[in-house]
Amino acid sequence: MKSAVKSSKVNRAWLNDHVNDTYVKLAQKDGYRARAAYKLKEIDESLHLIKPGQLVVDLGSTPGAWSQYVRRKMSPKTAQGGGAVAGALNGRIIALDMLPMVPIEDVLFIQGDIREDAVLAELAGLMQGQLADVVLSDMAPNLSGIDSADAARIEHLVELALEFAQVHLKPQGALVAKVFHGGSYDTLVKRFRELFVTVKCIKPKASRDRSSETFLVGLVQKTPPFPCVR
Numbered sequence: 001m002k003s004a005v006k007s008s009k010v011n012r013a014w015l016n017d018h019v020n021d022t023y024v025k026l027a028q029k030d031g032y033r034a035r036a037a038y039k040l041k042e043i044d045e046s047l048h049l050i051k052p053g054q055l056v057v058d059l060g061s062t063p064g065a066w067s068q069y070v071r072r073k074m075s076p077k078t079a080q081g082g083g084a085v086a087g088a089l090n091g092r093i094i095a096l097d098m099l100p101m102v103p104i105e106d107v108l109f110i111q112g113d114i115r116e117d118a119v120l121a122e123l124a125g126l127m128q129g130q131l132a133d134v135v136l137s138d139m140a141p142n143l144s145g146i147d148s149a150d151a152a153r154i155e156h157l158v159e160l161a162l163e164f165a166q167v168h169l170k171p172q173g174a175l176v177a178k179v180f181h182g183g184s185y186d187t188l189v190k191r192f193r194e195l196f197v198t199v200k201c202i203k204p205k206a207s208r209d210r211s212s213e214t215f216l217v218g219l220v221q222k223t224p225p226f227p228c229v230r
Helices: 002-019 022-030 037-047 065-073 117-127 147-168 185-195
Strands: 055-059 092-097 107-111 132-137 169-180 196-202 213-221
Touching (some): 037 065, 037 169, 037 196, 055 147, 092 117, 117 147, 147 169, 147 185, 147 213, 169 185, 185 196
Parallel strands (some): 092 107
Antiparallel strands (some): 169 213
């Protein structure tokens, strides 16, 4: 009984924080599907990653806030007061997630598991032989609360993003990946530094203070892309 009461209090506290969250309110005002858009916005405004004419791949895209942000940055002009896209897309955006995503104008979406060869082949087919300018990964596992297991799951997803980038990212391109402080963090930072000339660790203001998430950004690969051999 005490556990149920405690859980109820935690849920009410979370809901209260969520409803009153500055970035939740901004997302509603600007028409974004989630406050996560402002995490990418801060990273992009700091490093100037997203530009018209690019090919951007969004891994772990659902509900679509990051794809929305990219879509607006790659449009010649956007409407005021709500941020709805007004101009034609200049570039290409491909999104992928295991969960369904409500369509976004001009964003190509694949529902599938990046660990499956058939899904990777479909994604590569949509890229039409073109390498990505930017690969975004907001992929995250369902956390169990068991540190060692969660660290392994997080590391695995980031490794998948790194593997994808090695094959499908331009040598001068950028990879943005969500990670969590914990058992796998130092290992993942080391992996990024092995593969990229410049590595930035960014915790955006839109990321809640109590969250252990941060974002690793790899800029310019140390080795050129190579064919995927399985």
